[in-house]
Structure formats: C-alpha cells, structure tokens
Amino acid sequence: MIRSAYRVALSVAFLVVGIAAGALAEVPVITGSPQIVTPALLDWPRDTEKQTPDLTEPTANRLEDLHGELVNCSSMDLVLSTAGNYHMALRDLMRKVVLPEASDEIANWYYSTSPPISPDQIANKHLGFGNLNVGCVPQIAVGPKNLMNTLDSLAFTEGERIPIIRNRGNVILVKKGNPKHIKSIWDLGRPNVRVVTSNPYTEKGSFGNYSGSINNIAANDPNPPGSRTAEKLFHSIFNSDKPYAKWVSGKRIHHREVPWAVAYDHADAGLLFYHLALYAKRSFPDLFDIVPLGGTVDSPEPLPGNTRGTLFAVRIKGEVSNHGEWTQRQLEATERLIEAYQTPGFEEILDRHGIDVP
Known part of the structure; x- marks a missing residue:
C-alpha cells in the first residue's frame, strides 16, 4: 500500500516537473506591435519639461496611481x-x-x-x-x-x-477651417450647430458670463438677421426640444473641456474667454480657429453685451x-x-x- 502511494506521488511529481519544464519553452519572437488604445484627449503643454520617471497616463484619471x-x-x-x-x-x-x-x-x-x-x-x-x-x-x-x-x-x-x-471678452472656438461657417453669435442658433459651454451647475460664474453674453450680444445687435430675436436665439440653444444634443457641457473645468468637445466632434462651437481660445489655438494650431465677437482675432473689441470679467x-x-x-x-x-x-x-x-x- 505504501509502495503504491509512493509510486503515485512520484508519478505526480514527474508530471508537475514536466509541466513546469514545458512552461519554460522558448517564447516565439514578436515581430508585431500593439495598437495603443487610450481615450482621445488633448495633450496640453506642460509647465515643465518631462523628466524620468513620469507616470502621467491619460487612460484613466491622471492621478489614480499617485497616492x-x-x-x-x-x-x-x-x-x-x-x-x-x-x-x-x-x-x-x-x-x-x-x-x-x-x-x-x-x-x-x-x-x-x-x-x-x-x-x-x-x-x-x-x-x-x-x-x-x-x-x-x-x-x-x-x-x-x-x-x-x-x-x-x-x-x-x-x-x-x-x-x-x-479679460478681453468672449469669442467662439471652432474647428480648424470653420466647417460650419460660423460667423456671428446668431449662427449658434442654427439647427446643425452644437454648442458647448461651461457646466451651469459646477461653473455658475463662467456659465453666467457665456450665456448672458449670447443673449446680450444678440439683444444689442441693431440689425438682427430676419425675424430673429435674442430670446429666440437663447431658447434655441438652451431650451431646445430637438431630439439630439444641441447644447453640451463638460463636468467641471471648462478651459480643458470646451476645446476637447470641439476637437473630438462633440460640439461645433464653444464659448470661451478670448485668452482661453487663444491659448487653445496656439497650443493646437491644426485643430482650432477663433471667431471673434467684436474686433478681430488679433485685436478683439468686444461687441456691446459681450461681458468682460x-x-x-x-x-x-x-x-x-x-x-x-x-x-x-x-x-x-x-x-x-x-x-x-x-x-x-x-x-x-x-x-x-x-x-x-x-
């Protein structure tokens, strides 16, 4: 009985050794390369040059692994x-x-x-x-x-x-080349133009600036197009009954979120302070253009109703x-x-x- 048990144990041992030896077989050479999968994020300029080691990783929250x-x-x-x-x-x-x-x-x-x-x-x-x-x-x-x-x-x-x-007032940030041909505040009311702003609940101050400027620029326009009014424009953006998202926002930090929404086709136009839009344009010249709301891109002169903070x-x-x-x-x-x-x-x-x- 003891000998039989010994033989079984020895057989199992040889089997384990065999499996272990098999696990150490030569690994084939890898000639391919993986496709990197990460969220589509804007790679903003950093305050300082990158040094080693650096764990900045946009796949998830950038500080999940700093505790x-x-x-x-x-x-x-x-x-x-x-x-x-x-x-x-x-x-x-x-x-x-x-x-x-x-x-x-x-x-x-x-x-x-x-x-x-x-x-x-x-x-x-x-x-x-x-x-x-x-x-x-x-x-x-x-x-x-x-x-x-x-x-x-x-x-x-x-x-x-x-x-x-x-600040020097607000402007409209659009995709490079301005594919929706947005020229004024009135174009934000068009059915095919999706508008992104700061979050109305977590960024009440900036949202009040942007939404108020939309209304007041339109209200102060001496020559509104057709039968349009500031009230109609405002409702078409912020109280739309369209079956699609006419108005979108980020969750909390709009100076990153608004450019991201425009860059990655979640919005066609974003309201931003002039200097924020200028920074986005300078950081990503192949992604963005600016539509001024008074004056020019290089020399803004805010229209009446365009709030300066x-x-x-x-x-x-x-x-x-x-x-x-x-x-x-x-x-x-x-x-x-x-x-x-x-x-x-x-x-x-x-x-x-x-x-x-x-």
Missing part, C-alpha cells in the same frame, strides 16, 4: 487657490519671475487652477486630485467679485482685494490656517506673489496671452 496625504502644512511655503482661466499667464509668472527670484524662500509650493473652490478648500482643509489629498489652507485666493464677497462673509480674508486681470486676489487670514497662523516664510512668500501680481512684468505676461490689467 498620498500632504498635511504637514507648516513646511509648505506657498499655497494658492485660484480661478483657473488665466493659468497660462500664472505659469509664466511663477516659473519665470516669482520662483527664479525667490528660489531659497519658496521651495515647497502648489496651486490649483480650477473653478473657484477656496471657500470649501479653506473650511474643509482639503483638496483632492484622484488618490492624492492635499490638506493645506491657501494663503491667497483668486477669483471674481462674487467669490471675494463669499470669502469676506465667511471672515476668511485679510486686507483689501486686489484686481489683477481683466475681472479677477481679484486676496490674502487669507492666518487664523484659519492649519496651524492657526502663517509662518514667517509663508508670510514672505505671500507678499512676493501679491507684489508680483502688480508688476509691469506681469502686465507684459498678460498682454502676451491676450489679457488686460484692470
């Missing part, structure tokens, strides 16, 4: 929470002016460029990007007037708000910071950025990107 909590906020020299539409100018200000002049004083820093989130960011001491949570209260917040009023009402601010930029910067109280007061390094970094916002150098940067000082 962590940054909560030692006393070691963070500068945190800024800002409306994101002037991100290209802020990048140049930080990388070419502020950081080179203060490399020893501002070593650890970050800022977010999104719809204004600073009230919640301050109250909750939290900002999430994928699996990365950063928990530091910003020293400076930037946004439109209504955001400043909200921050004031919450007693988060210190000192006066400072106007830092004024102003952004303000304000200091945040140290009492609401993570540790109850700002460190000396943080105070110095705050003042460096506040001062930089008000320099002729920033005015030159703004002008290069199609933005004015207030």
Whole structure:
C-alpha cells in the first residue's frame, strides 16, 4: 500500500516537473506591435519639461496611481487657490519671475487652477486630485467679485482685494477651417450647430458670463438677421426640444473641456474667454480657429453685451490656517506673489496671452 502511494506521488511529481519544464519553452519572437488604445484627449503643454520617471497616463484619471496625504502644512511655503482661466499667464509668472527670484524662500509650493473652490478648500482643509489629498489652507485666493464677497462673509480674508486681470471678452472656438461657417453669435442658433459651454451647475460664474453674453450680444445687435430675436436665439440653444444634443457641457473645468468637445466632434462651437481660445489655438494650431465677437482675432473689441470679467486676489487670514497662523516664510512668500501680481512684468505676461490689467 505504501509502495503504491509512493509510486503515485512520484508519478505526480514527474508530471508537475514536466509541466513546469514545458512552461519554460522558448517564447516565439514578436515581430508585431500593439495598437495603443487610450481615450482621445488633448495633450496640453506642460509647465515643465518631462523628466524620468513620469507616470502621467491619460487612460484613466491622471492621478489614480499617485497616492498620498500632504498635511504637514507648516513646511509648505506657498499655497494658492485660484480661478483657473488665466493659468497660462500664472505659469509664466511663477516659473519665470516669482520662483527664479525667490528660489531659497519658496521651495515647497502648489496651486490649483480650477473653478473657484477656496471657500470649501479653506473650511474643509482639503483638496483632492484622484488618490492624492492635499490638506493645506491657501494663503491667497483668486477669483471674481462674487467669490471675494463669499470669502469676506465667511471672515476668511485679510486686507483689501486686489484686481489683477481683466479679460478681453468672449469669442467662439471652432474647428480648424470653420466647417460650419460660423460667423456671428446668431449662427449658434442654427439647427446643425452644437454648442458647448461651461457646466451651469459646477461653473455658475463662467456659465453666467457665456450665456448672458449670447443673449446680450444678440439683444444689442441693431440689425438682427430676419425675424430673429435674442430670446429666440437663447431658447434655441438652451431650451431646445430637438431630439439630439444641441447644447453640451463638460463636468467641471471648462478651459480643458470646451476645446476637447470641439476637437473630438462633440460640439461645433464653444464659448470661451478670448485668452482661453487663444491659448487653445496656439497650443493646437491644426485643430482650432477663433471667431471673434467684436474686433478681430488679433485685436478683439468686444461687441456691446459681450461681458468682460475681472479677477481679484486676496490674502487669507492666518487664523484659519492649519496651524492657526502663517509662518514667517509663508508670510514672505505671500507678499512676493501679491507684489508680483502688480508688476509691469506681469502686465507684459498678460498682454502676451491676450489679457488686460484692470
């Protein structure tokens, strides 16, 4: 009995060894190459040159595989929470002016460029990007007037708000070559023109700007085409009963989403601040063109009703910071950025990107 069991075990062992040996057979040479499958995304310019290693991967959320909590906020020299539409100018200000002049004083820093989130960011001491949570209260917040009023009402601010930029109105972003022949605000009402805007719920400020400008440009037109009215135009876009999507939007960050929707055939025309459309056109010259709403592409002169917005910067109280007061390094970094916002150098940067000082 024991010998029989031994023989069975030995046979099984030889079989396992045989299978293992077979698994190590020579793998055939691969002569083909895979087709890379990723979502169709715009590859926006990065703030700095790519270095190794770099895990940026557009197949899913770009920060799914960066995990962590940054909560030692006393070691963070500068945190800024800002409306994101002037991100290209802020990048140049930080990388070419502020950081080179203060490399020893501002070593650890970050800022977010999104719809204004600073009230919640301050109250909750939290900002999430994928699996990365950063928990530091910003020293400076930037946004439109209504955001400043909200921050004031919450007693988060210190000192006066400072106007830092004024946009040059809105334009229409279209595909290269303008295949739908869009020439004016009235063309957005045509049945074959799909319009993309910022999200009316998560970006109420910019959406109010864009939708209001559509209505008011039309209402101020002394020679509207045919029997068209501003009200009819507005309803044809935002209250359409068409069986297809006449009006589309992204979820949250329209300065990325509107160009994407136009580039990948989810929309034919997108309302954007002039400087955002200019940045998209410069970044992807083979994908986009701009239809001005007053003036020319190179020299916009906003039509009556074409809203121009102003952004303000304000200091945040140290009492609401993570540790109850700002460190000396943080105070110095705050003042460096506040001062930089008000320099002729920033005015030159703004002008290069199609933005004015207030």
